[in-house]
Amino acid sequence: MSKDKPYRVVVIGLGSMGMGAARSCIAAGLETCGIDVRQEALDELKEAGAVSVGRNGLAFASSLDAVLLLPVNADQCRQALFGPDGIAPHLRPGTPVMVSATVAADDARDLEARLKEQNLPMLDAPVSGGSVRAAKGEITVMAAGAPETFDKLGPLLDAISAKVFRIGTEIGQGSTVKIIHQLLAGVHIAVAAEAMALASRAGIPLQTLYNVVTNAAGNSWMFENRMQHVLDGDYTPHSSVDIFVKDLGLVVETGNALKFPIPIAAIAHSLFVNASNAGYGKRDDSAVIRNYSGIKLPGDPA
Protein backbone atom coordinates (compact mmCIF):
# COMPACT_ATOMS: atom_id res chain seq x y z
CA MET A 1 0.00 0.00 0.00
CA SER A 2 1.45 3.36 -1.01
CA LYS A 3 1.38 6.42 1.19
CA ASP A 4 -0.83 8.17 -1.36
CA LYS A 5 -3.60 5.62 -1.48
CA PRO A 6 -6.15 6.09 1.29
CA TYR A 7 -6.65 3.23 3.74
CA ARG A 8 -10.28 2.36 4.29
CA VAL A 9 -11.49 0.57 7.41
CA VAL A 10 -14.82 -0.46 8.88
CA VAL A 11 -15.51 -0.72 12.59
CA ILE A 12 -18.32 -3.18 13.32
CA GLY A 13 -19.95 -2.63 16.72
CA LEU A 14 -20.03 1.00 17.82
CA GLY A 15 -20.29 0.55 21.59
CA SER A 16 -18.03 2.47 23.96
CA MET A 17 -14.86 0.77 22.70
CA GLY A 18 -15.89 0.59 19.02
CA MET A 19 -16.99 4.22 18.86
CA GLY A 20 -13.71 5.33 20.43
CA ALA A 21 -11.70 3.18 18.02
CA ALA A 22 -13.67 4.52 15.02
CA ARG A 23 -13.13 8.12 16.12
CA SER A 24 -9.40 7.38 16.51
CA CYS A 25 -9.34 6.03 12.93
CA ILE A 26 -10.92 9.27 11.67
CA ALA A 27 -8.48 11.33 13.73
CA ALA A 28 -5.57 9.36 12.21
CA GLY A 29 -6.78 10.20 8.70
CA LEU A 30 -8.14 6.79 7.73
CA GLU A 31 -11.28 6.57 5.60
CA THR A 32 -13.61 5.18 8.23
CA CYS A 33 -16.90 3.32 7.90
CA GLY A 34 -19.14 2.09 10.70
CA ILE A 35 -21.70 -0.66 11.19
CA ASP A 36 -24.12 -0.95 14.10
CA VAL A 37 -27.77 -1.87 14.68
CA ARG A 38 -28.43 1.39 16.56
CA GLN A 39 -29.24 4.36 14.35
CA GLU A 40 -28.04 6.89 16.97
CA ALA A 41 -24.56 5.34 16.94
CA LEU A 42 -24.47 5.56 13.14
CA ASP A 43 -25.59 9.20 13.26
CA GLU A 44 -22.93 10.02 15.85
CA LEU A 45 -20.14 8.45 13.78
CA LYS A 46 -21.35 10.08 10.54
CA GLU A 47 -21.31 13.43 12.35
CA ALA A 48 -17.75 12.70 13.51
CA GLY A 49 -16.57 12.34 9.92
CA ALA A 50 -17.17 8.75 8.79
CA VAL A 51 -17.27 8.27 5.01
CA SER A 52 -20.09 5.73 5.22
CA VAL A 53 -22.24 4.10 7.89
CA GLY A 54 -25.00 1.49 7.83
CA ARG A 55 -26.75 -1.40 9.51
CA ASN A 56 -24.72 -3.62 7.20
CA GLY A 57 -21.65 -3.12 5.05
CA LEU A 58 -22.93 -4.22 1.64
CA ALA A 59 -22.54 -0.69 0.19
CA PHE A 60 -18.81 -0.41 0.93
CA ALA A 61 -17.51 -3.93 1.70
CA SER A 62 -15.59 -4.31 -1.58
CA SER A 63 -13.71 -1.04 -1.04
CA LEU A 64 -12.30 -1.93 2.41
CA ASP A 65 -8.63 -2.45 3.34
CA ALA A 66 -9.40 -3.75 6.84
CA VAL A 67 -12.22 -4.86 9.14
CA LEU A 68 -12.26 -4.25 12.90
CA LEU A 69 -14.81 -6.38 14.75
CA LEU A 70 -15.76 -4.99 18.17
CA PRO A 71 -19.17 -6.40 19.08
CA VAL A 72 -19.91 -7.92 22.48
CA ASN A 73 -19.43 -11.65 21.91
CA ALA A 74 -18.64 -14.49 19.52
CA ASP A 75 -22.24 -14.91 18.29
CA GLN A 76 -22.35 -11.27 17.26
CA CYS A 77 -19.02 -11.73 15.45
CA ARG A 78 -20.44 -14.70 13.52
CA GLN A 79 -23.61 -12.77 12.70
CA ALA A 80 -21.67 -9.71 11.47
CA LEU A 81 -19.41 -11.84 9.27
CA PHE A 82 -21.56 -14.73 8.11
CA GLY A 83 -25.18 -13.82 8.92
CA PRO A 84 -27.83 -12.94 6.30
CA ASP A 85 -26.30 -9.46 5.78
CA GLY A 86 -22.83 -10.59 6.86
CA ILE A 87 -19.88 -8.72 5.39
CA ALA A 88 -17.42 -11.59 4.84
CA PRO A 89 -18.71 -12.79 1.40
CA HIS A 90 -18.49 -9.22 0.08
CA LEU A 91 -14.90 -8.44 1.09
CA ARG A 92 -12.06 -8.61 -1.42
CA PRO A 93 -9.95 -11.77 -0.98
CA GLY A 94 -7.07 -11.07 1.39
CA THR A 95 -8.81 -8.32 3.37
CA PRO A 96 -7.59 -8.72 6.96
CA VAL A 97 -10.20 -9.13 9.72
CA MET A 98 -9.19 -8.04 13.22
CA VAL A 99 -11.42 -9.80 15.77
CA SER A 100 -11.29 -7.72 18.97
CA ALA A 101 -14.35 -8.92 20.86
CA THR A 102 -13.55 -10.97 23.96
CA VAL A 103 -14.24 -14.55 22.87
CA ALA A 104 -13.18 -18.07 23.86
CA ALA A 105 -10.05 -19.40 22.16
CA ASP A 106 -12.23 -22.10 20.52
CA ASP A 107 -14.48 -19.41 19.07
CA ALA A 108 -11.47 -17.53 17.74
CA ARG A 109 -10.27 -20.70 16.01
CA ASP A 110 -13.74 -21.36 14.61
CA LEU A 111 -13.95 -17.82 13.20
CA GLU A 112 -10.51 -18.18 11.63
CA ALA A 113 -11.47 -21.44 9.93
CA ARG A 114 -14.60 -19.91 8.40
CA LEU A 115 -12.75 -16.76 7.30
CA LYS A 116 -10.01 -18.87 5.71
CA GLU A 117 -12.60 -20.53 3.46
CA GLN A 118 -13.11 -17.09 1.94
CA ASN A 119 -9.40 -16.23 1.79
CA LEU A 120 -9.69 -13.69 4.59
CA PRO A 121 -6.77 -13.64 7.08
CA MET A 122 -7.67 -13.07 10.72
CA LEU A 123 -5.93 -11.41 13.65
CA ASP A 124 -7.01 -12.79 17.05
CA ALA A 125 -6.73 -9.39 18.70
CA PRO A 126 -8.63 -8.63 21.90
CA VAL A 127 -8.22 -5.19 23.42
CA SER A 128 -8.14 -3.57 26.85
CA GLY A 129 -8.17 -0.04 28.17
CA GLY A 130 -11.74 1.16 28.57
CA SER A 131 -13.75 3.75 26.68
CA VAL A 132 -11.66 6.74 27.76
CA ARG A 133 -8.44 5.33 26.32
CA ALA A 134 -10.28 4.02 23.25
CA ALA A 135 -11.40 7.58 22.47
CA LYS A 136 -7.77 8.73 22.64
CA GLY A 137 -6.47 5.99 20.33
CA GLU A 138 -4.66 4.38 23.25
CA ILE A 139 -6.14 0.90 23.41
CA THR A 140 -3.87 -1.98 24.46
CA VAL A 141 -4.01 -4.79 21.89
CA MET A 142 -2.99 -8.37 22.71
CA ALA A 143 -2.84 -10.15 19.38
CA ALA A 144 -1.94 -13.44 17.74
CA GLY A 145 -1.71 -14.16 14.03
CA ALA A 146 0.58 -14.31 11.02
CA PRO A 147 3.20 -11.52 10.72
CA GLU A 148 1.74 -10.56 7.30
CA THR A 149 -1.66 -10.00 8.90
CA PHE A 150 -0.10 -7.67 11.48
CA ASP A 151 1.54 -5.81 8.57
CA LYS A 152 -1.68 -5.47 6.58
CA LEU A 153 -3.43 -4.08 9.68
CA GLY A 154 -0.58 -1.66 10.45
CA PRO A 155 -2.41 1.63 9.77
CA LEU A 156 -5.44 0.46 11.78
CA LEU A 157 -3.30 -0.75 14.71
CA ASP A 158 -1.36 2.54 14.68
CA ALA A 159 -4.58 4.55 14.72
CA ILE A 160 -6.30 2.87 17.65
CA SER A 161 -3.59 1.57 19.96
CA ALA A 162 -0.84 2.81 22.26
CA LYS A 163 0.64 -0.66 22.56
CA VAL A 164 0.39 -3.87 20.52
CA PHE A 165 1.54 -7.06 22.24
CA ARG A 166 2.36 -9.86 19.81
CA ILE A 167 1.43 -12.95 21.81
CA GLY A 168 2.26 -15.46 19.08
CA THR A 169 1.29 -16.72 15.66
CA GLU A 170 -1.41 -19.19 16.71
CA ILE A 171 -5.02 -18.02 16.59
CA GLY A 172 -6.50 -18.47 20.10
CA GLN A 173 -3.45 -17.22 21.99
CA GLY A 174 -4.64 -13.61 21.92
CA SER A 175 -8.07 -14.60 23.22
CA THR A 176 -6.53 -16.73 25.96
CA VAL A 177 -4.39 -13.83 27.18
CA LYS A 178 -7.42 -11.54 27.16
CA ILE A 179 -9.47 -14.07 29.14
CA ILE A 180 -6.69 -14.37 31.73
CA HIS A 181 -6.51 -10.58 31.84
CA GLN A 182 -10.25 -10.50 32.48
CA LEU A 183 -9.80 -13.03 35.29
CA LEU A 184 -7.63 -10.43 37.03
CA ALA A 185 -9.78 -7.43 36.09
CA GLY A 186 -13.03 -9.07 37.22
CA VAL A 187 -11.62 -10.40 40.50
CA HIS A 188 -10.06 -7.01 41.24
CA ILE A 189 -13.43 -5.28 40.85
CA ALA A 190 -15.25 -7.88 42.96
CA VAL A 191 -12.66 -7.83 45.76
CA ALA A 192 -12.54 -4.02 45.69
CA ALA A 193 -16.29 -4.07 46.31
CA GLU A 194 -15.85 -6.67 49.08
CA ALA A 195 -13.27 -4.47 50.81
CA MET A 196 -15.29 -1.27 50.50
CA ALA A 197 -18.44 -3.03 51.73
CA LEU A 198 -16.59 -4.43 54.75
CA ALA A 199 -15.19 -0.97 55.51
CA SER A 200 -18.68 0.49 55.37
CA ARG A 201 -19.94 -2.19 57.77
CA ALA A 202 -16.98 -1.55 60.12
CA GLY A 203 -17.64 2.20 60.23
CA ILE A 204 -14.51 3.24 58.31
CA PRO A 205 -15.05 6.35 56.14
CA LEU A 206 -14.89 5.07 52.56
CA GLN A 207 -12.95 8.06 51.24
CA THR A 208 -10.30 7.39 53.90
CA LEU A 209 -10.02 3.72 52.93
CA TYR A 210 -9.77 4.77 49.27
CA ASN A 211 -6.96 7.21 50.04
CA VAL A 212 -5.01 4.63 52.05
CA VAL A 213 -5.37 1.80 49.52
CA THR A 214 -4.51 3.92 46.49
CA ASN A 215 -1.28 4.94 48.28
CA ALA A 216 -0.31 1.46 49.44
CA ALA A 217 0.54 -2.04 48.24
CA GLY A 218 -3.13 -3.11 48.21
CA ASN A 219 -3.92 -0.97 45.20
CA SER A 220 -5.09 -2.19 41.81
CA TRP A 221 -5.95 -0.33 38.61
CA MET A 222 -9.56 -1.46 39.02
CA PHE A 223 -9.80 -0.49 42.71
CA GLU A 224 -8.60 3.02 41.89
CA ASN A 225 -10.86 3.40 38.85
CA ARG A 226 -14.09 1.65 39.89
CA MET A 227 -14.29 2.49 43.59
CA GLN A 228 -14.35 6.16 42.59
CA HIS A 229 -17.76 5.33 41.08
CA VAL A 230 -18.88 3.90 44.44
CA LEU A 231 -17.62 7.02 46.26
CA ASP A 232 -19.56 9.13 43.74
CA GLY A 233 -22.65 6.93 44.10
CA ASP A 234 -22.70 6.87 40.29
CA TYR A 235 -23.38 3.50 38.64
CA THR A 236 -23.78 4.86 35.10
CA PRO A 237 -22.34 1.97 33.10
CA HIS A 238 -18.86 2.37 31.61
CA SER A 239 -18.54 -1.40 31.50
CA SER A 240 -21.50 -3.34 32.88
CA VAL A 241 -21.99 -6.13 35.45
CA ASP A 242 -23.21 -8.36 32.58
CA ILE A 243 -19.89 -7.92 30.73
CA PHE A 244 -18.21 -9.71 33.65
CA VAL A 245 -20.99 -12.30 33.85
CA LYS A 246 -19.86 -13.10 30.30
CA ASP A 247 -16.06 -12.61 30.62
CA LEU A 248 -15.63 -14.44 33.93
CA GLY A 249 -17.94 -17.06 32.39
CA LEU A 250 -15.30 -17.46 29.65
CA VAL A 251 -12.66 -17.79 32.40
CA VAL A 252 -14.65 -20.59 34.03
CA GLU A 253 -15.10 -22.32 30.64
CA THR A 254 -11.37 -22.02 29.96
CA GLY A 255 -10.53 -23.54 33.34
CA ASN A 256 -13.00 -26.37 32.75
CA ALA A 257 -11.67 -27.04 29.24
CA LEU A 258 -8.11 -27.30 30.61
CA LYS A 259 -9.32 -29.10 33.78
CA PHE A 260 -7.50 -26.40 35.74
CA PRO A 261 -8.76 -24.95 39.03
CA ILE A 262 -9.55 -21.22 39.20
CA PRO A 263 -11.21 -20.96 42.64
CA ILE A 264 -11.05 -17.18 43.05
CA ALA A 265 -12.34 -16.40 39.57
CA ALA A 266 -15.19 -18.87 40.07
CA ILE A 267 -16.33 -17.07 43.23
CA ALA A 268 -16.04 -13.67 41.56
CA HIS A 269 -18.12 -14.95 38.64
CA SER A 270 -20.85 -16.04 41.07
CA LEU A 271 -20.82 -12.57 42.63
CA PHE A 272 -21.38 -10.86 39.27
CA VAL A 273 -24.12 -13.39 38.41
CA ASN A 274 -25.75 -12.67 41.78
CA ALA A 275 -25.63 -8.91 41.17
CA SER A 276 -27.14 -9.38 37.70
CA ASN A 277 -29.89 -11.58 39.13
CA ALA A 278 -30.64 -8.84 41.67
CA GLY A 279 -31.28 -6.40 38.82
CA TYR A 280 -27.89 -4.72 38.38
CA GLY A 281 -26.84 -6.40 35.10
CA LYS A 282 -26.95 -3.21 33.02
CA ARG A 283 -25.37 -0.99 35.69
CA ASP A 284 -21.67 -0.21 36.03
CA ASP A 285 -19.66 -3.29 37.03
CA SER A 286 -18.84 -1.59 40.36
CA ALA A 287 -22.50 -2.25 41.25
CA VAL A 288 -21.32 -5.75 42.23
CA ILE A 289 -21.06 -4.01 45.64
CA ARG A 290 -24.89 -4.17 45.73
CA ASN A 291 -24.52 -7.83 46.71
CA TYR A 292 -23.91 -6.67 50.29
CA SER A 293 -26.92 -5.73 52.36
CA GLY A 294 -27.02 -3.90 55.67
CA ILE A 295 -24.63 -1.14 54.62
CA LYS A 296 -25.15 2.44 53.51
CA LEU A 297 -23.22 3.68 50.48
CA PRO A 298 -22.77 7.15 48.98
CA GLY A 299 -25.87 8.18 47.05
CA ASP A 300 -28.19 5.88 49.05
CA PRO A 301 -31.31 7.48 50.52
CA ALA A 302 -30.64 8.75 54.07
Added chain:
Amino acid sequence: MSKDKPYRVVVIGLGSMGMGAARSCIAAGLETCGIDVRQEALDELKEAGAVSVGRNGLAFASSLDAVLLLPVNADQCRQALFGPDGIAPHLRPGTPVMVSATVAADDARDLEARLKEQNLPMLDAPVSGGSVRAAKGEITVMAAGAPETFDKLGPLLDAISAKVFRIGTEIGQGSTVKIIHQLLAGVHIAVAAEAMALASRAGIPLQTLYNVVTNAAGNSWMFENRMQHVLDGDYTPHSSVDIFVKDLGLVVETGNALKFPIPIAAIAHSLFVNASNAGYGKRDDSAVIRNYSGIKLPGDPA
Protein backbone atom coordinates in the same frame (compact mmCIF):
# COMPACT_ATOMS: atom_id res chain seq x y z
CA MET B 1 10.33 18.92 73.21
CA SER B 2 12.94 21.46 72.13
CA LYS B 3 14.98 21.22 68.94
CA ASP B 4 18.13 20.91 71.01
CA LYS B 5 17.10 17.95 73.13
CA PRO B 6 17.70 14.63 71.36
CA TYR B 7 14.69 12.42 70.72
CA ARG B 8 15.23 8.84 71.78
CA VAL B 9 13.23 5.96 70.32
CA VAL B 10 13.24 2.19 70.60
CA VAL B 11 12.17 -0.13 67.79
CA ILE B 12 10.94 -3.48 69.14
CA GLY B 13 11.04 -6.27 66.55
CA LEU B 14 13.86 -5.95 64.02
CA GLY B 15 12.41 -7.96 61.13
CA SER B 16 12.42 -6.59 57.59
CA MET B 17 10.06 -3.73 58.43
CA GLY B 18 11.46 -3.01 61.90
CA MET B 19 15.08 -2.98 60.77
CA GLY B 20 14.22 -0.59 57.95
CA ALA B 21 12.31 1.68 60.32
CA ALA B 22 15.18 1.65 62.85
CA ARG B 23 17.73 2.52 60.15
CA SER B 24 15.45 5.37 59.02
CA CYS B 25 15.39 6.69 62.60
CA ILE B 26 19.18 6.67 62.71
CA ALA B 27 19.33 8.38 59.30
CA ALA B 28 16.94 11.07 60.56
CA GLY B 29 19.22 11.81 63.53
CA LEU B 30 17.13 10.21 66.26
CA GLU B 31 18.86 8.41 69.12
CA THR B 32 17.81 4.89 68.25
CA CYS B 33 17.64 1.75 70.38
CA GLY B 34 16.62 -1.74 69.26
CA ILE B 35 15.13 -4.84 70.86
CA ASP B 36 14.96 -8.29 69.29
CA VAL B 37 15.46 -11.91 70.33
CA ARG B 38 17.94 -12.53 67.49
CA GLN B 39 21.53 -11.50 68.29
CA GLU B 40 22.43 -11.02 64.60
CA ALA B 41 19.70 -8.41 64.23
CA LEU B 42 21.01 -6.58 67.30
CA ASP B 43 24.56 -6.67 65.95
CA GLU B 44 23.39 -5.36 62.58
CA LEU B 45 21.56 -2.41 64.15
CA LYS B 46 24.44 -1.59 66.52
CA GLU B 47 26.76 -1.56 63.51
CA ALA B 48 24.33 0.81 61.75
CA GLY B 49 24.65 3.34 64.57
CA ALA B 50 22.15 2.43 67.29
CA VAL B 51 22.92 3.93 70.73
CA SER B 52 21.80 0.80 72.55
CA VAL B 53 20.47 -2.66 71.69
CA GLY B 54 19.34 -5.63 73.73
CA ARG B 55 17.04 -8.60 74.16
CA ASN B 56 14.99 -6.36 76.43
CA GLY B 57 14.85 -2.63 77.10
CA LEU B 58 15.47 -2.50 80.85
CA ALA B 59 18.79 -0.65 80.37
CA PHE B 60 17.30 2.30 78.48
CA ALA B 61 13.52 2.23 79.00
CA SER B 62 13.41 5.23 81.33
CA SER B 63 15.31 7.43 78.84
CA LEU B 64 12.92 6.90 75.91
CA ASP B 65 10.71 9.50 74.21
CA ALA B 66 8.84 6.96 72.07
CA VAL B 67 8.32 3.23 71.50
CA LEU B 68 7.70 1.66 68.08
CA LEU B 69 6.34 -1.90 68.25
CA LEU B 70 6.87 -3.90 65.07
CA PRO B 71 6.75 -7.59 65.99
CA VAL B 72 4.66 -10.10 64.02
CA ASN B 73 1.44 -10.35 65.99
CA ALA B 74 -0.60 -9.30 69.04
CA ASP B 75 0.86 -11.94 71.37
CA GLN B 76 4.37 -10.69 70.66
CA CYS B 77 3.18 -7.13 71.38
CA ARG B 78 1.78 -8.22 74.75
CA GLN B 79 4.97 -10.09 75.53
CA ALA B 80 7.20 -7.15 74.63
CA LEU B 81 5.14 -4.73 76.73
CA PHE B 82 3.86 -6.77 79.66
CA GLY B 83 5.85 -10.03 79.69
CA PRO B 84 8.49 -10.92 82.30
CA ASP B 85 11.03 -8.53 80.74
CA GLY B 86 8.33 -6.29 79.26
CA ILE B 87 9.20 -2.66 78.75
CA ALA B 88 5.90 -0.98 79.75
CA PRO B 89 6.44 -0.84 83.55
CA HIS B 90 9.84 0.81 83.02
CA LEU B 91 8.75 3.64 80.71
CA ARG B 92 8.23 7.16 82.04
CA PRO B 93 4.52 8.01 82.38
CA GLY B 94 3.23 9.61 79.20
CA THR B 95 5.72 7.89 76.85
CA PRO B 96 3.79 7.23 73.62
CA VAL B 97 3.65 3.66 72.30
CA MET B 98 3.11 3.22 68.56
CA VAL B 99 1.70 -0.27 67.87
CA SER B 100 2.46 -1.06 64.22
CA ALA B 101 2.06 -4.84 64.10
CA THR B 102 -0.98 -6.03 62.16
CA VAL B 103 -3.45 -7.02 64.89
CA ALA B 104 -7.21 -7.41 65.30
CA ALA B 105 -9.11 -4.29 66.35
CA ASP B 106 -10.05 -6.08 69.59
CA ASP B 107 -6.38 -6.72 70.32
CA ALA B 108 -5.56 -3.06 69.66
CA ARG B 109 -8.25 -2.04 72.17
CA ASP B 110 -6.98 -4.57 74.71
CA LEU B 111 -3.41 -3.26 74.38
CA GLU B 112 -4.64 0.32 74.80
CA ALA B 113 -6.55 -0.55 77.97
CA ARG B 114 -3.51 -2.17 79.54
CA LEU B 115 -1.19 0.68 78.50
CA LYS B 116 -3.64 3.23 79.91
CA GLU B 117 -3.35 1.61 83.35
CA GLN B 118 0.31 2.67 83.26
CA ASN B 119 -0.42 6.16 81.86
CA LEU B 120 1.05 5.26 78.47
CA PRO B 121 -0.83 6.69 75.46
CA MET B 122 -1.10 4.42 72.41
CA LEU B 123 -1.27 5.02 68.68
CA ASP B 124 -3.06 2.23 66.76
CA ALA B 125 -0.75 2.57 63.79
CA PRO B 126 -0.31 -0.30 61.34
CA VAL B 127 2.02 0.22 58.40
CA SER B 128 2.36 -0.85 54.78
CA GLY B 129 4.99 -0.59 52.12
CA GLY B 130 7.34 -3.54 52.36
CA SER B 131 10.95 -3.80 53.42
CA VAL B 132 12.35 -1.76 50.51
CA ARG B 133 10.29 1.30 51.36
CA ALA B 134 10.84 0.78 55.08
CA ALA B 135 14.60 1.03 54.52
CA LYS B 136 14.07 4.36 52.74
CA GLY B 137 11.92 5.85 55.51
CA GLU B 138 8.89 5.71 53.21
CA ILE B 139 6.46 3.52 55.09
CA THR B 140 2.74 4.28 54.76
CA VAL B 141 1.15 4.61 58.22
CA MET B 142 -2.61 4.25 58.80
CA ALA B 143 -3.18 5.42 62.35
CA ALA B 144 -5.87 6.12 64.91
CA GLY B 145 -5.46 7.80 68.29
CA ALA B 146 -5.58 11.09 70.18
CA PRO B 147 -4.15 14.16 68.37
CA GLU B 148 -1.68 14.66 71.28
CA THR B 149 -0.32 11.16 70.72
CA PHE B 150 0.28 11.92 67.04
CA ASP B 151 2.10 15.10 68.15
CA LYS B 152 4.30 13.29 70.67
CA LEU B 153 5.26 10.75 68.00
CA GLY B 154 5.97 13.45 65.40
CA PRO B 155 9.76 12.97 65.07
CA LEU B 156 9.35 9.18 64.83
CA LEU B 157 6.56 9.43 62.24
CA ASP B 158 8.60 11.92 60.21
CA ALA B 159 11.63 9.61 60.29
CA ILE B 160 9.96 6.41 59.09
CA SER B 161 7.04 7.40 56.87
CA ALA B 162 6.30 9.06 53.55
CA LYS B 163 2.61 9.35 54.38
CA VAL B 164 0.59 9.24 57.61
CA PHE B 165 -3.15 8.68 57.23
CA ARG B 166 -5.15 9.78 60.25
CA ILE B 167 -8.06 7.36 60.23
CA GLY B 168 -9.74 8.65 63.38
CA THR B 169 -9.37 9.05 67.13
CA GLU B 170 -10.75 5.65 68.16
CA ILE B 171 -8.23 2.87 68.85
CA GLY B 172 -9.09 -0.07 66.57
CA GLN B 173 -9.84 2.00 63.48
CA GLY B 174 -6.22 1.90 62.31
CA SER B 175 -6.10 -1.87 62.71
CA THR B 176 -9.39 -2.29 60.88
CA VAL B 177 -8.13 -0.28 57.90
CA LYS B 178 -4.93 -2.32 57.83
CA ILE B 179 -6.89 -5.58 57.92
CA ILE B 180 -9.08 -4.42 55.01
CA HIS B 181 -5.90 -3.38 53.19
CA GLN B 182 -4.52 -6.88 53.74
CA LEU B 183 -7.75 -8.36 52.37
CA LEU B 184 -6.92 -6.62 49.09
CA ALA B 185 -3.18 -7.33 49.21
CA GLY B 186 -3.64 -11.03 49.98
CA VAL B 187 -6.34 -11.61 47.39
CA HIS B 188 -4.29 -9.75 44.77
CA ILE B 189 -1.33 -12.09 45.36
CA ALA B 190 -3.49 -15.22 45.32
CA VAL B 191 -5.34 -14.21 42.14
CA ALA B 192 -2.08 -13.15 40.47
CA ALA B 193 -0.81 -16.66 41.13
CA GLU B 194 -4.08 -18.15 39.82
CA ALA B 195 -3.75 -16.15 36.57
CA MET B 196 -0.07 -16.98 36.04
CA ALA B 197 -0.71 -20.66 36.77
CA LEU B 198 -3.60 -20.76 34.27
CA ALA B 199 -1.40 -19.03 31.67
CA SER B 200 1.30 -21.62 32.22
CA ARG B 201 -1.23 -24.42 31.76
CA ALA B 202 -2.60 -22.75 28.59
CA GLY B 203 0.87 -22.45 27.06
CA ILE B 204 1.09 -18.67 27.23
CA PRO B 205 4.67 -17.40 27.84
CA LEU B 206 4.59 -15.99 31.39
CA GLN B 207 6.79 -12.99 30.56
CA THR B 208 4.33 -12.04 27.80
CA LEU B 209 1.36 -12.28 30.17
CA TYR B 210 3.28 -10.18 32.70
CA ASN B 211 4.01 -7.50 30.11
CA VAL B 212 0.39 -7.34 28.96
CA VAL B 213 -1.13 -7.23 32.45
CA THR B 214 1.28 -4.62 33.81
CA ASN B 215 0.31 -2.38 30.86
CA ALA B 216 -3.44 -2.90 31.13
CA ALA B 217 -6.43 -2.51 33.43
CA GLY B 218 -5.88 -5.91 35.06
CA ASN B 219 -2.77 -4.75 36.88
CA SER B 220 -2.31 -4.54 40.65
CA TRP B 221 0.61 -3.42 42.78
CA MET B 222 0.99 -6.99 44.04
CA PHE B 223 0.78 -8.58 40.57
CA GLU B 224 3.58 -6.34 39.33
CA ASN B 225 5.74 -6.84 42.43
CA ARG B 226 5.22 -10.51 43.30
CA MET B 227 4.87 -12.13 39.89
CA GLN B 228 8.38 -10.84 39.12
CA HIS B 229 9.49 -13.30 41.82
CA VAL B 230 7.68 -16.10 39.96
CA LEU B 231 9.31 -15.07 36.66
CA ASP B 232 12.67 -15.11 38.43
CA GLY B 233 11.90 -18.47 40.04
CA ASP B 234 13.06 -16.83 43.30
CA TYR B 235 10.93 -17.52 46.39
CA THR B 236 13.33 -15.95 48.89
CA PRO B 237 10.88 -14.53 51.42
CA HIS B 238 10.30 -10.77 51.45
CA SER B 239 6.94 -11.38 53.11
CA SER B 240 6.05 -15.02 53.70
CA VAL B 241 3.06 -17.25 52.93
CA ASP B 242 2.50 -17.57 56.69
CA ILE B 243 2.10 -13.78 57.04
CA PHE B 244 -1.01 -14.07 54.87
CA VAL B 245 -2.18 -17.19 56.70
CA LYS B 246 -2.24 -14.83 59.70
CA ASP B 247 -3.43 -11.58 58.05
CA LEU B 248 -6.20 -13.12 55.93
CA GLY B 249 -7.06 -15.07 59.09
CA LEU B 250 -7.63 -11.68 60.78
CA VAL B 251 -9.81 -10.69 57.81
CA VAL B 252 -11.93 -13.82 58.27
CA GLU B 253 -12.20 -13.13 62.03
CA THR B 254 -13.23 -9.53 61.33
CA GLY B 255 -15.93 -10.68 58.90
CA ASN B 256 -17.20 -13.23 61.42
CA ALA B 257 -17.23 -10.70 64.25
CA LEU B 258 -19.31 -8.31 62.13
CA LYS B 259 -21.34 -11.19 60.62
CA PHE B 260 -20.35 -9.83 57.22
CA PRO B 261 -19.60 -12.03 54.18
CA ILE B 262 -16.13 -11.87 52.62
CA PRO B 263 -16.29 -14.76 50.13
CA ILE B 264 -13.22 -13.89 48.05
CA ALA B 265 -10.95 -13.28 51.04
CA ALA B 266 -12.10 -16.56 52.59
CA ILE B 267 -11.05 -18.51 49.48
CA ALA B 268 -7.72 -16.67 49.29
CA HIS B 269 -7.10 -17.49 52.96
CA SER B 270 -7.68 -21.19 52.23
CA LEU B 271 -5.17 -21.01 49.37
CA PHE B 272 -2.44 -19.59 51.62
CA VAL B 273 -3.27 -22.19 54.29
CA ASN B 274 -3.02 -24.91 51.65
CA ALA B 275 0.36 -23.61 50.46
CA SER B 276 1.62 -23.50 54.04
CA ASN B 277 0.40 -27.04 54.67
CA ALA B 278 2.28 -28.14 51.53
CA GLY B 279 5.51 -26.82 53.06
CA TYR B 280 5.74 -23.30 51.64
CA GLY B 281 4.89 -21.36 54.82
CA LYS B 282 8.30 -19.74 55.18
CA ARG B 283 8.76 -19.03 51.46
CA ASP B 284 7.84 -15.78 49.71
CA ASP B 285 4.07 -15.26 49.61
CA SER B 286 4.20 -15.61 45.81
CA ALA B 287 4.83 -19.33 46.48
CA VAL B 288 1.03 -19.60 46.82
CA ILE B 289 1.37 -20.45 43.11
CA ARG B 290 2.75 -23.84 44.27
CA ASN B 291 -0.85 -24.85 44.96
CA TYR B 292 -1.21 -25.62 41.25
CA SER B 293 0.17 -28.90 40.02
CA GLY B 294 0.80 -30.02 36.46
CA ILE B 295 2.52 -26.81 35.39
CA LYS B 296 6.16 -25.90 34.90
CA LEU B 297 7.38 -22.59 36.31
CA PRO B 298 10.65 -20.68 35.89
CA GLY B 299 13.38 -22.26 38.01
CA ASP B 300 11.72 -25.69 38.05
CA PRO B 301 13.91 -28.62 37.06
CA ALA B 302 13.63 -29.30 33.31
